[in-house]
Amino acid sequence: METLTEVTWLPVCKTTDIPADGGACVLVEGQQVAIFNFARRGEWYATQNLCPHKQQMALARGLLGSAGEACEPKVACPFHKRTFSLLTGECLNGDECAIQTYPIKVEGDDVYIGWL
Template sequence: MSNWIPVCGYQALLPERGVCALVDGRQVAVFRTFDGTVHAIDNLDPFSGVQVLSRGIVGTRRGEPTVASPLHKQVFSLVSGECLDEPGFSVPVYPIRVDGGLVQIGV
């Protein structure tokens, strides 16, 4: 990854909650799961066309971390971005890391 953009401190992310960060002109939904892992996907819900995935319900499906859209409740994998309810739909996934206590998104 050539460029890492810091978005927030790791401790600022509450487990099982999402936040939205503006990264290189894109809205990115950032999540910290219960086990402490961080994930980043696009914030745009492809079904509604609204930037809301960061406000979704975090959970798991068959052991995979997920987020359910707060509008129409479609579930997206936080690992692959694929919609687990509607094959053929997905959202972009962004590289993410924690370095020195800062959460960073790769662009």
């Protein structure tokens, strides 16, 4: 049987705090979270800010793009060029490392992430 976890929606920033087609870091419950405004796609994403490859807080400064025929949204670490799915957190370079992703929603000019 699957256990459902209730999500708490936390306000983290304003839409104007995040650059179009870029990201920024916010502090949530003592953890760094990268928020991405993928404006070209009209989509928002949230992940951990820590790049697991070299343990650097860098993903919010990463480059956004799309991978494969399905055009899966991704972020590339600005230092190591490891790419991660913004949907699943999976490393798209074939490495076994992955990142945490979070639910995100925008209401008006407020950005919220789902915190479990």
